[in-house]
Amino acid sequence: MLTTLLYQPHDDSLLSGDEANIKAWKQSHDAILWLNIDGELTPALQQMLQADFGLHPLALQDASRDRHPPKIEAFEDHTFLLLRGLSASSESINCDNILLALFVGKRFIITRHSARSLSIERTMNEVMAGNLSMKLGTGALSLKISRFVVKRYHKILFDLESRLEELESIMLTTADDKILAEVVLYKTDLTRLRRNFHYHVELFNSLRDEPSLPFDEQLAHEINDVCEHQHRAASLADLFYQVSSDLIDGYISISAHRLNNIMKVLTIITAIFVPLTFIAGIYGMNFEFIPELKHHNGYFIVWGVMITITIVLLLLFRKRKWL
Template sequence: MIRTWLSKDNPSVNHSHEQAVAHWFEQAEGSIWIDIDLRSFSQAKTEQLLKRFGCHPLAIIDTFRPRHPPKIELFDEQVFMLYRGIENCLGELKFDHMQLAMFVGKNYLITLHNGPSQGIENLLQQHFHKYLQQPLSLASRIMHSASNLYLNQLLEFEDQLSELEEQLSSHGDDQLLGTITRYKTDILRLNRIFNYHLSLSKKLLQLEQEQNIAEIGIDQPVLQDLHERFERLYSLSSMYYEICGDLVNGYLSISSHKLNNTMRVLTLITAIFVPLSFLAGIYGMNFEVMPELNHPNGYFILLSCMLLIAVSLISIFKWKRWF
C-alpha cells in the first residue's frame, strides 16, 4: 500500500498506488511524501519507484535487508537514513522494533517499512503538514515522534525503579533480583539502539554544513531538537542501566555479607566444640590403663575443664568482637 501527502493545495492522502506519484512527476510542483508498506507492495515495484527517484542501488539493497543497524548516508542531492522504528509498544521497556528506511530529496520524502510504524501514525495525528515543504525536517519529526514512545516508557520505568530500590533494601529476594536483571538486559538493548540514533542525529547536524544537503532544506531547530531528544534517551538509558547494575551488585554484596556472617558464626561454634570433642574422644577410648578412670572425681574434673575451655574461647571471641 502506498500513501501520499502533497504540500500543494490541500494536503491529502491517496490510496491509488502509483497514480498520485505519476501525477506529481507530471506536475513537478510542490513536495510529496510517499509512505510504502512493504508487506502489501511488491519489492519489484518498490525498486522501480526508488530508481525513478534516483535512489542509489546500494541504498536500495540496504532497504530490503531484514536487519541493518541505523545509519545515514549522503548521496547526490539525496539523504538515505535507516531508523529503528517501533511497530508495537508492549510496555515495561519492551518494543516490537522495525526497520524504517527514508529517502530524502529536495522536494520528496519516501518512507518504507514492514508493518505499521507508530512514529508515522502518531505524527499523522499531529500538525505535520507544515513540514511537507521541508522533507528532511519531516523525516526528523517522524523519528522524534517515535522517540516520544521510548521516552514515555523510560519515564514510567523511573518510578518503577524507585519502587524496586525500596523493595530490594527492605526485603530483597532472588525473584526480585531476577526482575532487575531482566530490566537491565532490556535497558542495554535500548541503549544500543539509542547509541545508533544519537550517531545518526550527530551526522545530520554535521551534514547541515554540507552544500549538497543545504539544497534539500533544513530546519535547524528541528534537527537540534531531535539530537537533544536522542541525547536524553541515551543518557537516561545509560543512567538506568548503571542504577540496575548497582542494585544487582548491592544485593549480591548484602547476600555475600549475610553469608559471611553465617559462616563466621558456624566457624566459631566449630572452634568451641573441637577441643571439647577432642577431650570426649580421648576419654571415650576403651583402654584398661587410664589413671583418670579410677579417680573418684574424674568425671567432674573433666566436665569442669571442658566448661573452662568453652568459656575461655567464648570470652576470647567476644574480646575480639567476632560475635
C-alpha cells in the same frame, strides 16, 4: 501495503489514497507526496521507486533489510535515513526493534517499515487531522517522525528507572536470585539499546553538522531538538546500564557479606565444640584404666571444665569483636 498522502499547496488540499496519487504528484510542479510502504519492499516496488523518484538501488537494498545499523546518506536530490524504532507491541525494556527507512526529498518523503510502526501512524494521523501540515515541508515531517521514535524509547527508559529504584530497595533487605536474574536481563537489554542510541546520536549529529537536502537552515532548531532527544536517550541508557552493573555488584557484595556472617557463626560454633569434642572423645575411649573414670565427682568436673571452656571462648570472641 502502500498508502499515500498528496498535498496540493495551491488549494491547501490533502488527498489520501494509494499508488494512483503518484501520477498526480508527477504532473504537479509543487505538490508534496508521502508514500508509506508497510511490509516487504518487493523488486517491483524498488524498480518503481528508482524510476519515479530516482532512488539509488543500494539505498533501496539497505531499506529492504530487516536488520541494518542506523545510517544517513546524502544524495543529490534527497537524503536517506535509516532508523531503528520500536515495534508496536513493545512497552518495556525487553523490546523488539523494527527498521524504519526514510527517503526525504524536496517534494516527497518515502517511508518503509517491515512491521507496524506507531510513530508513522501517529504522524500520519496528525497530518490527516490537520494538527500537522505537510506545507511545513518533508524535512520537518521526517524530523517529527524521528521525534516520535525516540520519545517511545524515553517512556521505556523512565519506566525502567522506577523499577531499578524498587530493586535497589529490595536488595538491601532480601537476597533473591530472581532479582539478580532480572537485573542481568535489564543490563543485556540496555546493551542493545545503547548501541542503537549511539548510532542515532552519530546520525543526527552528522545531519546537524552537515545538513543535506531538504534539511536547510530553517530546520536547524528542529534538528537540534531531535539531537537533544537522542543524546538524552543515550545518556539515560548509559546511566541505567551503570546502575544495573552497580546493582549486580552490590547484590554480589551483600550476598558475600551475608555468607561471611553465616560462616563466622559456624566457625565460632566449630571452635567452641572442638575442645568439647576432644574432652568427650578422651573420656569416651574404652580403655579399662583411665584414672579419672573412678573419680566420684568426675562427671561434674568434666561438665564444669567444658562449661568453663565455652564461657572463656565466648568472652574471647566478644573481646575481639567477632561476636
